[in-house]
Amino acid sequence: MNLLDLARTTSFRLALTFLLLFSAASVGLFAFVHWETKDFLSDKTDEWVGREIASLQRLDAAQLMTRLKQSELDPGTTERPFALYDPSGRRLAGTPIDISPETLKLAVPSDFMATVNGKRRQFRGRVLARSGGNYLLVAQGLHEQGEFDERLFDATLLAALATAFLGLVGAIFLGAGSMRQIDNITRATERIVKGDLSQRLPVGKGSGDIDRLTHVVNGMLTEIERLMHEVKGVCDNIAHDMRTPLTRLLAGLERTRRRAEALTDYEEGIDDAIEEIRGILKTFSALLRISEVEDGIRRSGFVDTDLSVIAQDAVELFEPTAEERGIELRYVERLEGPATIAGDPDLLFEAVSNLIDNALKFTPAGGQIEVTVSRASTGLSISVDDTGPGIPEEEVEAVLRRFHRAERSRTTPGNGLGLSLVAAIARLHELDLVLGKTGTGCRVTMLHPASKPVRQT
Amino acid sequence: MSTVLVVEDDEKTALEITAALSDNGCSVVRVDNGRAGLLEAASTSFDAIVLDRMLPGHMDGLGLLAALRAAQIETPVLILSALSAVDERVRGLKAGGDDYLTKPFETLELTARIDVLVRRRRTTAAETVLRVGDLEMNLLTHSVKRGGQTIDLLPREYALLEYLMRHSGQLVTRTMLFEEVWHYHYHEQTNVIDVHISKLRRKVDLPGSPQLIHTLRGSGYILNEPA
Structure with missing residues (x-):
């Protein structure tokens, strides 16, 4: 793990930023507590000094002297000194504490420095001028307060260190976690780039943003893999479907070359070749047609198209074929009013023809095919029902793929592109193509959701 | 030429x-x-x-x-x-x-x-009757006769025959028939047109009389007067 990389991870940076913000806020809070406490303590001192001065003023000279003597004898009073000075600042009586002459001018409670037992200490107090030129000092030592300050500072420092340590460890932990995930994702991506499309990005346990992203990317990868397989499948199928007729063509031409004697033999050989090539061209045309439809250029040529006319024409076109195979082909209409949508009539007709042609291929003699145009609450629809074997559930998706042919239909003519074309035409017209099994066979529906009746409000 | x-x-x-x-x-x-x-x-x-x-x-x-x-x-x-x-x-x-x-x-x-x-x-003159050999189509009454015998045709069969008769002696491709008779434009790949034609042929080319509708392999149809 590279430290520089770690510093670059988003989670590490975020954690560090929050650590700094939190520290700044804490320092502010401690400073506030410190000042407030100090203020409070000073106020308390001032209050006490005031009370003391007031009570001293009520005493006469003798009583005052007694009090001064008491505090002179009590060594504990150095914390709350009480002494009398002459105008030069010399102590006359009271607590043994030496002050500078300036201190005698303190008529309101203030901080000052004084010497007690040879030590310089900070005090807070005031001086009362007595009649007779002497000065009386009442003060309180600030030693305790200083100690409190020191402790508060120590505590703050300790807390700050602990916070910084924990925060850094947390940031490294988080950063390392996301770095590991990103390293994993990078490795997986590199494998995918190298061609292993079955790889997926590793997904963590959480529902974090990276995990959400990996889920989306994995979904995309699945889709890409499917498409790649489909493209490969289509290529394979084209190659396969072309090889057979091309081999036949080659064999036919070689045979003609070898055996033909009369001109008619050659003519026959050429005719066979032409027929074979026509079939190959047919498949290519069908493929190109699907992409042409998928390109959507034809949407510009949309006109109002009556689905019932399309369906009737298609049924009529296939009637003789159905009759020949002993299948009943019927047109059914469940409509009130017109069945008009914006569309390309040629393409819609081609789609319906393809569906009927498919149904004819799969329906045994004696069966029935129904082409229905109806208007329901879901919109206009055109569907083709047959009494064939139906499409098995698991094949529903596959049949829309290019070149797919049901196993049993490998021998029937066709290139397996019919339904793909229908699907492309349906998409172009914003029709939903629904394949389903009915009790008696298969139903393919093209539903036009846009023609859903508008609710009257 | x-x-x-x-x-x-x-x-x-x-x-x-x-x-x-x-x-x-x-x-x-x-x-x-x-x-x-x-x-x-x-x-x-x-x-x-x-x-x-x-x-x-x-x-x-x-x-x-x-x-x-x-x-x-x-x-x-x-x-x-x-x-x-x-x-x-x-x-x-x-x-x-x-x-x-x-x-x-x-x-x-x-x-x-x-x-x-x-x-x-x-041929721009307005015709009322089309004739090919002993096949006769009256465009006003929509009746078709062969050798004096009336042939009953469905509307689409009539349209098909009319197109073939108007272009008798000419090759008519499946795509042309599909465009002119069904009025849809795309290359119909299946053999539905062939089935329509063979149905029509069964009605028009009765056994015993010379064949009028001919198939050109792989390309289309031609309605010819018998030689």
């Missing part, structure tokens, strides 16, 4: 078209740009024009067509185009084209269509 003007800039395509039309018994003049095409069409009387839609230079196919029609030259025009969309086709026909063929096409499809265009020009 009919004369056809081919306006096509692509050498290979032009060569194929010229060869196919010559083999079909036409004399062909070929130019490779719109200006030359207009000069040629204005100075000589052609029976039909094969016009590529995309042409180099200032005058494309539709421009040439518009200029021709503006000069009241009514020679039938078959438009060739790489664009197959419906509105493209409609635009081509609206500009004064008589038929429209999408590239790539089979030469047979082209020559069959040119035959129809040339012939259409020669």
Whole structure:
């Protein structure tokens, strides 16, 4: 793990930023507590000094002297000194504490420095001028307060260190976690780039943003893999479907070359070749047609198209074929009013023809095919029902793929592109193509959701 | 012999078209740009024009067509185009084209269509009865008789037979039938048209009488007077 990389991870940076913000806020809070406490303590001192001065003023000279003597004898009073000075600042009586002459001018409670037992200490107090030129000092030592300050500072420092340590460890932990995930994702991506499309990005346990992203990317990868397989499948199928007729063509031409004697033999050989090539061209045309439809250029040529006319024409076109195979082909209409949508009539007709042609291929003699145009609450629809074997559930998706042919239909003519074309035409017209099994066979529906009746409000 | 003007800039395509039309018994003049095409069409009387839609230079196919029609030259025009969309086709026909063929096409499809265009020009008189051999179609009463015997036809069968009779002696491709009789434009790949024709044939070509409707393998049909 590279430290520089770690510093670059988003989670590490975020954690560090929050650590700094939190520290700044804490320092502010401690400073506030410190000042407030100090203020409070000073106020308390001032209050006490005031009370003391007031009570001293009520005493006469003798009583005052007694009090001064008491505090002179009590060594504990150095914390709350009480002494009398002459105008030069010399102590006359009271607590043994030496002050500078300036201190005698303190008529309101203030901080000052004084010497007690040879030590310089900070005090807070005031001086009362007595009649007779002497000065009386009442003060309180600030030693305790200083100690409190020191402790508060120590505590703050300790807390700050602990916070910084924990925060850094947390940031490294988080950063390392996301770095590991990103390293994993990078490795997986590199494998995918190298061609292993079955790889997926590793997904963590959480529902974090990276995990959400990996889920989306994995979904995309699945889709890409499917498409790649489909493209490969289509290529394979084209190659396969072309090889057979091309081999036949080659064999036919070689045979003609070898055996033909009369001109008619050659003519026959050429005719066979032409027929074979026509079939190959047919498949290519069908493929190109699907992409042409998928390109959507034809949407510009949309006109109002009556689905019932399309369906009737298609049924009529296939009637003789159905009759020949002993299948009943019927047109059914469940409509009130017109069945008009914006569309390309040629393409819609081609789609319906393809569906009927498919149904004819799969329906045994004696069966029935129904082409229905109806208007329901879901919109206009055109569907083709047959009494064939139906499409098995698991094949529903596959049949829309290019070149797919049901196993049993490998021998029937066709290139397996019919339904793909229908699907492309349906998409172009914003029709939903629904394949389903009915009790008696298969139903393919093209539903036009846009023609859903508008609710009257 | 009919004369056809081919306006096509692509050498290979032009060569194929010229060869196919010559083999079909036409004399062909070929130019490779719109200006030359207009000069040629204005100075000589052609029976039909094969016009590529995309042409180099200032005058494309539709421009040439518009200029021709503006000069009241009514020679039938078959438009060739790489664009197959419906509105493209409609635009081509609206500009004064008589038929429209999408590239790539089979030469047979082209020559069959040119035959129809040339012939259409020669028979403009309003007919009320079509006759081919002993087959007779009354266009007013919609009745069809063969050798005096009435044949009952469904509306679509009637339309099919009418088209075949109007173009008797000419090759009619499946695509042409599909476009003219069903009025949908795409290359129908299945054999439905064949089934329709064979049904019609069963009604028209009764056993014992000479065959009128002939199939040309892989290409289409032809309604011929018996020799």
